[in-house]
Amino acid sequence: MxxxxxxxxxxxxxxxxxxxxxxxxxxxxxxxxxxxxxxxxxxxxxxxxxxxxxxxxxxxxxxxxxxxxxxxxxxxxxxxxxxxxxxxxxxxxxxxxxxxxxxxxxxxxxxxxxxxxxxxxxxxxxxxxxxxxxxxxxxxxxxxxxxxxxxxxxxxxxxxxxxxxxxxxxxxxxxxxxxxxxxxxxxxxxxxxxxxxxxxxxxxxxxxxxxxxxxxxxxxxxxxxxxxxxxxxxxxxxxxxxxxxxxxxxxxxxxxxxxxxxxxxxxxxxxxxxxxxxxxxxxxxxxxxxxxxxxxxxxxxxxxxxxxxxxxxxxxxxxxxxxxxxxxxxxxxxxxxxxxxxxxxxxxxxxxxxxxxxxxxxxxxxxxxxxxxxxxxxxxxxxxxxxxNSTAQGIIVTDTKGHIKAVNPAFTTLSGFTESEALGKNPNMLSAGRQSPEFYKEMWEVIGNDGQWQGELWNKHKNGEDYLEMLTIATVKDDSGDIVRYVGTFLDITPE
Missing domain, CATH: 1.20.1250.20 (MFS general substrate transporter like domains)
Structure with missing residues (x-):
């Protein structure tokens, strides 16, 4: 009362x-x-x-x-x-x-x-x-x-x-x-x-x-x-x-x-x-x-x-x-x-x-x-x-030339590379070398046509271990429709 x-x-x-x-x-x-x-x-x-x-x-x-x-x-x-x-x-x-x-x-x-x-x-x-x-x-x-x-x-x-x-x-x-x-x-x-x-x-x-x-x-x-x-x-x-x-x-x-x-x-x-x-x-x-x-x-x-x-x-x-x-x-x-x-x-x-x-x-x-x-x-x-910063998925943001502009904390957790080690580099620094050039050519053709691609590929951890990831790449466009950024999000799906 x-x-x-x-x-x-x-x-x-x-x-x-x-x-x-x-x-x-x-x-x-x-x-x-x-x-x-x-x-x-x-x-x-x-x-x-x-x-x-x-x-x-x-x-x-x-x-x-x-x-x-x-x-x-x-x-x-x-x-x-x-x-x-x-x-x-x-x-x-x-x-x-x-x-x-x-x-x-x-x-x-x-x-x-x-x-x-x-x-x-x-x-x-x-x-x-x-x-x-x-x-x-x-x-x-x-x-x-x-x-x-x-x-x-x-x-x-x-x-x-x-x-x-x-x-x-x-x-x-x-x-x-x-x-x-x-x-x-x-x-x-x-x-x-x-x-x-x-x-x-x-x-x-x-x-x-x-x-x-x-x-x-x-x-x-x-x-x-x-x-x-x-x-x-x-x-x-x-x-x-x-x-x-x-x-x-x-x-x-x-x-x-x-x-x-x-x-x-x-x-x-x-x-x-x-x-x-x-x-x-x-x-x-x-x-x-x-x-x-x-x-x-x-x-x-x-x-x-x-x-x-x-x-x-x-x-x-x-x-x-x-x-x-x-x-x-x-x-x-x-x-x-x-x-x-x-x-x-x-x-x-x-x-x-x-x-x-x-x-x-x-x-x-x-x-x-x-x-x-x-x-x-x-x-x-x-x-x-x-x-x-809080999402559990790794995120990579690049410019149109493929230079990494930003990564989130989950990127470091999943890949082992710190933000300072990744900034300015190309995402191919993560490549395990298991995908053929034709694979990447088809991937970028889909991105160019649809603005997005999703699939599985093998990348390499900083310690040298390969891991399988589910990767999504999407384009970011400005008001005039020109691509200004690419955003990649990924999860480690390596079979145990």
């Missing part, structure tokens, strides 16, 4: 963590009425919680494996009581910065669930499970929508104090309902980092999540004030529109995870980055509110799918180092939400327009699309190499 509770409990934990994480940005239009914040520093205040919320994802992902999700969520919610109370009494820009830094713990808890939950389910469901957990992103939508509504009734300071009650409730829920028997992984954090940092896939996934989750966080932070300042919407309307963006990105996330369970994840990411590239290009032209909404919704849809797909890929490729890999990738996603608002703010202060910033966003998405395509084909080549 306790194990079955973990998915709904940890998803609810993430909702609460994210509600707290965006507390300042959700209430910023109200806070600015009481606390003077220079326009040039506004983006800093709203982005600061993202920094710690990103960096802490590495240790929290690691310690989720060491101590279990129950302990990490419980401790995190207790810690969050202090910055939330401090912000409720804030009276200066400095107070908001100090409190905002420690609000980052709310965003850091993301790496706890993506490390813990896959332990309870088979691999073919990891995409869907992490996608459902990722719906905890809706915590940002809840705060963005509900906090301004409540603040209009009781003020922003009392609204912040309500979060203290929520944190206490969920600290208690984790104490009583968290899984005390969760499997632990206690390898050194240094050993885990050494096990992943040289794998280029980790950094590709980090870049992809930097863009997908980063765009989700960035627009969540950026939109409330942008819609008020640029389109002159009222604060509640801006909050509702931002909540709509968050809701789309959140509810589509498990769909992305489910699709990644069913189809090739990298192929899905091609569609994701194509969508983001197109949408950011639209926003770069500063359209009216209608077209602007279309562009933002495309980003919400694409980012949601991408977020679900990426956390299918991470545990698949980093099963033994899931905690640290999840932490690093999710950290980069959080940082992806930190830099864009600052960059847009700086560009706007220099040019008076956000166009250059959105165009840069479009180009980063395009570069990510190119990387995904490259990674997709590298994966296919890697698979082909694995098949080539």
């Amino acid at each position: 306790v194990r079955k509770m973990q998915l709904p409990l940890q998803t609810a934990n993430l909702i609460v963590g994210f509600m707290v994480w965006v507390l300042i940005s959700s209430l910023m239009p109200f806070i600015r009425e009481d606390i003077a914040i220079p326009a040039g520093k506004l983006a800093i205040v709203t982005a600061v919680p993202v920094v710690l919320g990103s960096i802490l994802r590495i240790p929290l992902g690691y310690y989720a494996n060491v101590f279990g999700a129950r302990v990490i969520f419980l401790v995190s919610f207790i810690i969050l009581l202090f910055p939330v109370f401090y912000i409720s009494a804030a009276s200066s820009f400095t107070d908001l910065i100090i409190g905002g830094i420690f609000l980052g713990v709310g965003g850091a808890v993301f790496s706890v669930g993506v490390t813990s939950l896959p332990k309870y389910y088979p691999k073919e469901k990891h995409g869907l499970i992490n996608g459902i957990y990722g719906m905890g992103n809706m915590g940002t939508a809840i705060s963005t929508f509900a906090a301004p509504v409540i603040a209009t009734q009781i003020g922003w300071s009392m609204t912040v104090k309500l979060y203290l009650i929520l944190l206490l409730i969920f600290a208690a829920l984790n104490f009583f309902l968290g899984d005390k028997q969760e499997p632990r992984v206690k390898s050194s954090i240094v050993e885990q980092i050494k096990g992943v940092y040289k794998n280029e896939k980790l950094w590709f996934f980090s870049l992809f999540y930097f863009l997908t989750f980063g765009s989700f966080v960035a627009f969540t932070i950026f939109l409330p004030n942008f819609l008020v300042d640029y389109f002159a919407l009222d604060k509640v309307d801006a909050g509702m529109r931002t909540a709509g963006f968050i809701a789309v990105a959140t509810f589509i996330r498990p769909v992305g995870g489910w699709l990644a369970d069913k189809f090739q994840p990298l192929f899905l990411l091609m569609g994701v980055f194509s969508g983001i590239t197109f949408a950011a290009f639209i926003l770069a032209f500063s359209p009216a509110i209608g077209l602007y909404t279309v562009g933002v919704m495309i980003i919400a849809f694409s980012a949601g799918i991408g977020n679900g797909v990426i956390f299918k890929l991470v545990p698949f490729y980093f099963n033994k180092q899931a905690g640290i890999a999840n932490g690093i990738v999710s950290m980069m996603g959080g940082l992806g939400g930190f830099f864009p608002p600052l960059l847009l703010s700086v560009i706007y202060s220099i040019t008076g327009s956000y166009s250059i910033g959105f165009m840069a966003f479009s180009q980063v998405a395009l570069a990510s699309l190119i990387f995904v395509v490259w990674l997709y084909y590298m994966d296919r080549l890697s698979l082909q190499k694995e098949v080539f």
Whole structure:
């Protein structure tokens, strides 16, 4: 029963963590009425919680494996009581910065669930499970929508104090309902980092999540004030529109995870980055509110799918180092939400327009699309190499002049010749001399006419012993139909 509770409990934990994480940005239009914040520093205040919320994802992902999700969520919610109370009494820009830094713990808890939950389910469901957990992103939508509504009734300071009650409730829920028997992984954090940092896939996934989750966080932070300042919407309307963006990105996330369970994840990411590239290009032209909404919704849809797909890929490729890999990738996603608002703010202060910033966003998405395509084909080549090296049949690849270009390990096992001894030589180095010239002439005539030949012949092992083999030779042609390679596969069928 306790194990079955973990998915709904940890998803609810993430909702609460994210509600707290965006507390300042959700209430910023109200806070600015009481606390003077220079326009040039506004983006800093709203982005600061993202920094710690990103960096802490590495240790929290690691310690989720060491101590279990129950302990990490419980401790995190207790810690969050202090910055939330401090912000409720804030009276200066400095107070908001100090409190905002420690609000980052709310965003850091993301790496706890993506490390813990896959332990309870088979691999073919990891995409869907992490996608459902990722719906905890809706915590940002809840705060963005509900906090301004409540603040209009009781003020922003009392609204912040309500979060203290929520944190206490969920600290208690984790104490009583968290899984005390969760499997632990206690390898050194240094050993885990050494096990992943040289794998280029980790950094590709980090870049992809930097863009997908980063765009989700960035627009969540950026939109409330942008819609008020640029389109002159009222604060509640801006909050509702931002909540709509968050809701789309959140509810589509498990769909992305489910699709990644069913189809090739990298192929899905091609569609994701194509969508983001197109949408950011639209926003770069500063359209009216209608077209602007279309562009933002495309980003919400694409980012949601991408977020679900990426956390299918991470545990698949980093099963033994899931905690640290999840932490690093999710950290980069959080940082992806930190830099864009600052960059847009700086560009706007220099040019008076956000166009250059959105165009840069479009180009980063395009570069990510190119990387995904490259990674997709590298994966296919890697698979082909694995098949080539693991097959029990000996394989020889030659050019059209008969020079050996490649052999597999089974070739060495069956013939005794190493790869270095075979490369550049002619396959007749293996001949036992038992076949007549007419035999080879007929064989090559069949290959020329049919593109393939199969039969038995005698060859010689490196140690001088003859052996009978079943040999198949096939031609490899280019797009114009010209032969570019010959591939021979053989098995030792010598009678005993």
